[in-house]
Amino acid sequence: MYLEVTNLCVDLGEFKLDNINLAIEKGEYLVLIGPTGSGKSVLLETITGFYSPESGEVKLNGKLLNNLPPEKRNISIVYQDNILFPHMNVYENIAYGIKKDFNKEEIDQKVTDIAIKLKIDHLLHRNIATLSGGEAQRTSLARALIVKPKIVLMDEPFSALDISTQAKLTTLIKEVASSYNTTFLHVTHNFNDIWNLATKVGVMKGGKIHQWGTIEEVFSRPENSFVADFVGVQNIFKGKIIEINKDAAEIELNKNLVITSSDKQCLKKIYPEDKTFDEINFDSNVLIAIRPESIIFSNEKFQSSARNQLKGTIKGFIESGPNYWVKVDVNGFEFIGLLTKSSAEILELKKGNEIYLSFKSLNVNMIDEYHSFNKEIH
Amino acid sequence: MRSKFELGFIIITILITSMFFLVIGSMFLIPSYEGFINALLSENMIYAITLTIYTSIISAAIVMIFAIPTAYALNRYNFPLKSLFKVVLDLPIALPEIVVGIALLMFLGSNGIGEYLENIGIVLVFNSLGIIIAQFFIAFPYATRIMYSTFAYIDPRYEFVSRSLGYSESSTFFNITLPLAKGGIITTSIIALARCIGTFASVLFVGGGILMKTETLSVSMYLHLSTGDIDLAITAGILLVIISIITIVIMEKYAESTQESF
Incomplete structure (x- = not known):
């Protein structure tokens, strides 16, 4: 297994994750669905390393991540409200993750490549406040992908977008996921994200994953009444x-x-x-x-x-x-x-x-x- | 057509504001022009202005250096007795300044650590150092409060994203958090400076209120009032009002420009 979450428990006081088990193969696209407040975002932020688990393990490619700080995990995160840095333009936002590792020419080349792939090359010098929801989300995705992450975590990436923008972005993510062979863990409350993107699906509520597996397994063989x-x-x-x-x-x-x-x-x-x-x-x-x-x-x-x-x-x-x-x-x-x-x-x-x-x-x-x-x- | 309700509220606002304006403005009418200029250019006043500005700039800088990490820690981290720390830091805001002044004098003077410090050649009372310490104690709680709100307003997910992109906690703080807090830092610095300039009772106690030695503008106003030198007292008062107006204008301007850019 590529990403393995085993018996993960997190206690944030007002919110708990209860014995989470999950496994994703490399290149898979797991969509985790659940009602609002089910703990989906907390799970992503724990995998990224922002919260420390009470117990349990998070392993990536066989390596235990529990004691590794977020900056050493090589896991990117994309939020529903994009969280682009407001004091940087589109180019600077995308380049942020690689500017410490490459020289200016290399950064230029990499930013341009990913911007073309995500169809935002014409926006590179724009102030992020002038971007539409879809453009901002594509910028956020470019910023996440440019560091070649081992896994991309998506926290309801489409929920702030209109339906036609959602559809365009979905197609784009599908292309990116297959061409970069990137592994995705995507949380949502929208079933369309499952039909459009998922190779596997999980159902979450109350800090618990109730079931996960292939779409067919979960939809035709639900394991409990919830x-x-x-x-x-x-x-x-x-x-x-x-x-x-x-x-x-x-x-x-x-x-x-x-x-x-x-x-x-x-x-x-x-x-x-x-x-x-x-x-x-x-x-x-x-x-x-x-x-x-x-x-x-x-x-x-x-x-x-x-x-x-x-x-x-x-x-x-x-x-x-x-x-x-x-x-x-x-x-x-x-x-x-x-x-x-x-x-x-x-x-x-x-x-x-x-x-x-x-x-x-x-x-x-x-x-x-x-x-x-x-x-x-x- | 305005409703009676709306009109009533507007009239109350105009009346109260006019009252403030008249009271503060009347100070400008008291001295004669010549008296004001003479007082302004007097050796005494120039000393007070210089002392006030240099001690206040040093104090405000020290306040900011410590208020930023303190406010950030209180806002972002959990640690034992955190609530108690917040109460202790808020206390000087609620306390009359004179209490802080006496407490500082007791602590820094011969009843407290003063004697030990004096033995190693450090004197913290009745000199400029005392003024800076007094200003620091008055301005620090305000600065920490405002910086706390500034950090609370910055979504921690900006920091999460930065760290997920390979930046350590400290790099993220300097690359993301501080630039995002820029508006708050500037506002807090101005308020801290204004508090340091206007501090009176604690500076009087710790500094000793010695003419031409620990005479800041507010202390100067008090000392000259008590000796009946009205022109000097009022001139010091007018200078304090002018400094306050400049501070507020800069703050308002900055608040507007940062609101536009974010």
């Missing part, structure tokens, strides 16, 4: 495993409603390959999560292989751009599905109508952490 809720899995139900084998589990939500899940990863955890049924010991209380887009609707009973076929009553719609969120009551449980407006028209959906829902057992995630997160169930 992650599930936060990443947009809206159908989260409490149930009891009434039957289990190595391929599937039957989860009873109530007497009239049983859902089948083939969540392989969770099943493996509960029912390991090398154990027999008598040997396993598990808590039958689980949470299940079904992403709204995994649910298929029909006016008639399905003739499909999907193992979960339910009948319910439409309770309402919420318009969301080109889509509708459709709320359906199934035996007292509210399921939420996502339909395009044209599909909704074809199905002639109306409030109070009966409708069939179908979803594959593979798309039913089981979360066997019910006890630690049951307070968050709604």
Whole structure:
């Protein structure tokens, strides 16, 4: 692993980081998402060396950084409000990190090269107060990259920018990330940053990283109800495993409603390959999560292989751009599905109508952490 | 059309300001022109002006040299008894100046460390050194307070960024923090200088108020008032008012220009 954060605890009095574990490979782009106040910035500033951890380790390329001052770590940071030095112009800001190591010609060459790459070469002698938000952020990125950092930490870099500037800067960062083979750790509360940039994603709240992994892992296999809720899995139900084998589990939500899940990863955890049924010991209380887009609707009973076929009553719609969120009551449980407006028209959906829902057992995630997160169930 | 409320507040402001203007301005009307010039050019007054300016410049410089690191430490670092240190440093602002003067005299005089110092040839009271020490004690808490606010206003992330770009704490302080605090440093220096120039009670006690020896402008005003030499007293007063006006104008001008540039 390139950047390794192990059991990191930080106590700033009003704010704490609680047992953070994280690992990033060289060249990866990890986006850490979480609500405001979840400790994302504190984590970045601890990795950079501005805060000392109570316990735990930060390693970069195998080297322990804990006792190394920030100036010896070669980790750059880019803030949402760019933090350009107000007493320096664009050129001086970019050159700041290398002016102690190179002569004037070399500095000129390096500043010009990075400025061309980030499309700010025409701004070099401008006062930073005259820059637009996007220009200032590109300058800030140039200042961070010119020192050839081992890793760039991005603290909500787009949140002060308008949407079109965000899009342009995203494209630019993507190009830079691949051409410089730089490793990025980017914190945000905007999901678009994940879709646009991330090779890996982490979810953070209350000073804790609740889950991190590939986008697919986190979004389709949330490990707890907070992650599930936060990443947009809206159908989260409490149930009891009434039957289990190595391929599937039957989860009873109530007497009239049983859902089948083939969540392989969770099943493996509960029912390991090398154990027999008598040997396993598990808590039958689980949470299940079904992403709204995994649910298929029909006016008639399905003739499909999907193992979960339910009948319910439409309770309402919420318009969301080109889509509708459709709320359906199934035996007292509210399921939420996502339909395009044209599909909704074809199905002639109306409030109070009966409708069939179908979803594959593979798309039913089981979360066997019910006890630690049951307070968050709604 | 102004509301009665607005009008009422404006009238109060005009009345009070006029009162201040009249009281301070009336001092300029008291001496005759000749009396003023004679007093201004008298050996006594020239000595007082020179002594005041040179002791104040030295004190203000020493104040700044110590106020900058003290204010920075209080603002940026956590250390044991920090809150107590802040209270102790703020105390002279709340205390009557005469208390600071007596305390200094007791400490530096023969009741305190004076006797030991005298044995090694150092005398800190009833001379220019005493004046500088008294001015330092009066101006330092003000300077530390203003510098504290200046550093509090500078986002520490500027320093974080500088350090992440390879600069040590001290290089970052000189490259980033001090240039960003420039406005505050200039304002604080002017205020410190003004405080040193205007210091009276503590300078009188520690300096001893000796004519032509430890006679600063404010002490001169007091000494000549008590001997009935009104022209000299008022001239010293007028000079203090002029110095204060110049100080305030420079401060206002600088405040405007720094606001524009940042």
